[in-house]
Amino acid sequence: RDSAFADARVVPYLDPIVDEIAAADVVVCRSGAMTVGELAAVxxxxxxxxxxxxxxxxxxxxxxxxELAGGAVVITEKELTPERLAFAITEIVNDPGRTAAMGSAVKTLASPDATKKIVDLLEKIERSE
Structure with missing residues (x-):
């Protein structure tokens, strides 16, 4: 790519978000539990x-x-500037090996069978009562 921003899309809100995350090279977002879970799943x-x-x-x-798992760069609101964000995006997008490694790293945090584990636990509790 000529620019890390050539195919950039900026949207205020997505529903559903998973398809958009899956189509992205890098995602810039907040870090609520659901969003982090979706990043990990994809x-x-x-x-x-x-x-x-x-x-x-x-x-x-x-x-x-x-970040500790290697799947993200964190920029706090206090540290956030347009230049800092542009630099972080460019560094990740222009290094496909890093982009792939970060994606693999965050995926280690996913628990795709979480629903089954919760149901199994609830059934175990119910049987023990």
Whole structure:
């Protein structure tokens, strides 16, 4: 690509989001639990910008967990500038090996059989009563 931004799309809200995440090279987003779960399920590199006013700073904690796994770059609202964001996007998109490695790393956080595990646990609890 001539530019990391050649095929960029900016949208305020997506529903459903999974198809859009799957089509992206890198996703720039907040770091709520559902969004992080969707990134993990699909295995996409991301730049996470935690919502600073989130209860108990949970979005930054989510983001840092993904960053620690190697699946994201975290930029806090305090650190966020157009230049910093553009640099992060460019660094990831222009390095396909890094993009793929980040996607693989975040995928390790996914629990695709979570629903079954919860149902099994509830059934076990019910049987023990």
């Amino acid at each position: 295995g996409r590199a991301s730049i996470l910008i935690p919502f600073a006013a989130a209860t108990d700073n949970h979005q930054e904690l989510n983001a840092r967990a993904v």
